[in-house]
Amino acid sequence: MSKISPLSGFPELLPAQRTVERDVIASLSRTFELHGFANIETRVVEPIDRLAKGGEVDKEIYVLQRLQAERHGGGPAPTAELGLHFDLTVPFARYVLEHAGHLEFPFRRFQIQPAWRGERPQEGRYRQFTQADVDIVGRDELPFHHDVEVMSVMVDALGRLPIPRVSFQFNNRKLIQGFYRGLGIDDVTDAIRVIDKLDKLPADEVAAMLVERVGTTPEQAQRCLELATIRVEDTSFVERVRALGVADDLLDEGLAELAEVVEACSAVAGDRVGVEANLRIARGLDYYTGTVVEVFMEGYEHLKSVGGGGRYDALASDGRTTYPGVGVSFGVSRTLIPLIADGVLSGSRPVPSAVLVALNAEEDRAASAAVAQGLRERDIACEVAPTPAKFGKQIRFADRRAIPYVWFVQADGPDEVRHQVKDIRTGEQVDADPATWTPPEADLRPGIVTTIPMPSTHTSTTEENQ
Amino acid sequence: MSKISPLSGFPELLPAQRTVERDVIASLSRTFELHGFANIETRVVEPIDRLAKGGEVDKEIYVLQRLQAERHGGGPAPTAELGLHFDLTVPFARYVLEHAGHLEFPFRRFQIQPAWRGERPQEGRYRQFTQADVDIVGRDELPFHHDVEVMSVMVDALGRLPIPRVSFQFNNRKLIQGFYRGLGIDDVTDAIRVIDKLDKLPADEVAAMLVERVGTTPEQAQRCLELATIRVEDTSFVERVRALGVADDLLDEGLAELAEVVEACSAVAGDRVGVEANLRIARGLDYYTGTVVEVFMEGYEHLKSVGGGGRYDALASDGRTTYPGVGVSFGVSRTLIPLIADGVLSGSRPVPSAVLVALNAEEDRAASAAVAQGLRERDIACEVAPTPAKFGKQIRFADRRAIPYVWFVQADGPDEVRHQVKDIRTGEQVDADPATWTPPEADLRPGIVTTIPMPSTHTSTTEENQ
Structure with a gap:
């Protein structure tokens, strides 16, 4: 064996650094359990046709082949083609369908496992990365209060971690769709996709695209932009949206849901978590059906979101039964590896021995x-x-x-x-x-050493993990 | 999405069953930590040429390809060819070489992760399975007392689990090699491989093979068979080997080492773990260099060993520095999945809520x-x-x-x-x-319900996991 170089995109932690990751996972797990969420682990492979359903991620999927099959040029192995999962939602949806007869609904689960994507590695983006997901899934129906519940749980969980302040930015698909519909825009999904470009393009270019590509009037485009600028830390967005003068039943429903989520999450947030209604959040608005959230970390906005999720009225379906779900995912590796690299987090010692x-x-x-x-x-x-x-x-x-x-x-x-x-x-x-x-x-026990000022009950997560 | 069938060889646990696995992993982890072993996790992929070094496992390795590369017929992706690790020893050896400059030696580590092999699934053999490994690795040298230490740690750890009684069966490569050499057998490795067939073939056929294939005399073959029948629960094997009248320095060293391992492990074993010297144990004798162990579980002998390990004087080497190691691996999935399927182990409830x-x-x-x-x-x-x-x-x-x-x-x-x-x-x-x-x-908290009679301190592992 000769000199070894690291494999780009597959970061590994030294023993003291690993204590940070273990403590964080233990703290997250305990918070999820306190809220009644059961842990599961799914196998890491899924049939390719299930993974590739979304289309967009095709190129990032790692496909498995048995070495012998490949070397002998005999084509794919006789078993179905398998790939590594690229998130924890696809395997969870499959798990629910496969084991539905043995599960009780509503089913609360958390899952903390690696996932794999063959994309170009950069800070916060790895080819192997660990995620922590909480979801609640119902059979046939799932009342809205579970949106409030699952989002509050993640607010509670992240508030207990020794990481920089995080901000939960909420939006709601019904609010946006109702507003656009009330404005008279036909192709709501296309309009959402264009508004999503506000991150990269100046407002007037986005307005022009709405007119050219979606066929809105300049005035409709202007209202869409006004809606997207609304970003507040309380429920005052309701009045501001109403002041734009659009009337629609779905808009009303979305406003009420978003207000309830923001209010409930603010109540559990404490100082270490921000909660906002940000009507520009558009990621996933094309497949989420109600609540949408993205989570950002102060000082680490260049990582983009460190978490996200929302409501999907058809998480899974076997043709006869539909399983609606709501959940949120936290990027454990995306958050911790940059914080460890920057010296914000470290382990107090590389061995358990006292x-x-x-x-x-x-x-x-x-x-x-x-x-x-x-x-x-x-x-x-x-x-x-x-x-x-x-x-x-x-x-x-x-x-x-x-x-x-x-x-x-x-x-x-x-x-x-x-x-x-x-x-x-x-x-x-x-x-x-x-x-x-x-x-x-x-x-x-070894614990986390952090440069982040933490309230006294949270200076070490060590105790909470036990 | 339509009806889902399970994927053969990739078992998944229901939530209550998963509490069993989590409790067992937490109990193992805590015992390893109490003995000063640090946890690490390695990435799940290694370059193919590193995985394929052994030769024998080639056909079982899962190779990764990015979907796009494959679909477009463009041959392998530009990155090095990667495969999923098939055990935790190959990645640990690579981790030691890659991070040696940041590790303190002797380095005690435990690692509990899945591994993958594309072999035909059967009870206790899966395509994805979780293992728990403890190893101690030194730089340049590793005193023998670490053999005693690492084996005692696994005895301690398995004795705390609510599983049927396990038996640690020890042998020693130096003992066997010294004995054969003292007998005048030239090709020791080949003789060991033939003796290994005693599991499947009657003794007289094995004796005949020793004569024909290894070139021993019938009398030498007879002595080899006599050695292989020695199996005792104490250090009386020393006298029984001596009675066979073979003299060799390496044999003496092996006898002393094996006696020390058996004695120390018996001292920590308690009622729930058996410790034996079994001079027929030959698995891995071709690559281990001293202590060898296989672990069996009462009533589940058809699973073959549920654990094993030994001493390797060159766990890793970068050409200049050699890293000797000693370790033992426990098959978490191989043990738990059959016990769960048989109703020996179950979880007390599928949710954490009390x-x-x-x-x-x-x-x-x-x-x-x-x-x-x-x-x-x-x-x-x-x-x-x-x-x-x-x-x-x-x-x-x-x-x-x-x-x-x-x-x-x-x-x-x-x-x-x-x-x-x-x-x-x-x-x-x-x-x-x-x-x-x-x-x-x-x-x-949910705990393990077991049909195994456990001493009162171990009726539930729940507390130990915390």
């Missing part, structure tokens, strides 16, 4: 191992020094791993054993009883 | 949600009923999900609210204060 039990001589390994086993029985992670080196060297061994304590077992006489423990950060060394000594809670 | 907060009327949703939020703040998972159905129907809703408690919020007067909680298993309904009521520990 204690290194020192070794006097190789013959004394059993004595040191017995101390270690006693500590473990009281849930204190530890390891025994690999060699009976000079104590200074054993302390440096601990120091390089940020292990906070070194334990010494010294024969004080023929039958006398003296136990001492040293906090290598302060140098303080005290007598200790291996049957009762316990490190302070904060030293017990 | 409480369903009942709903009087849709207008009262906020009141019920407030109770739920209060319970969550005290780490009690709960959900609010989806509709204000009759209470009998709401109780059946909880019952179908095995949620043990239903909470009622009743207006007793204009400003009087009465809270009651019902244990739906006993029917007992009592007044309760949402600010202080807590369910018994055993009801707080």
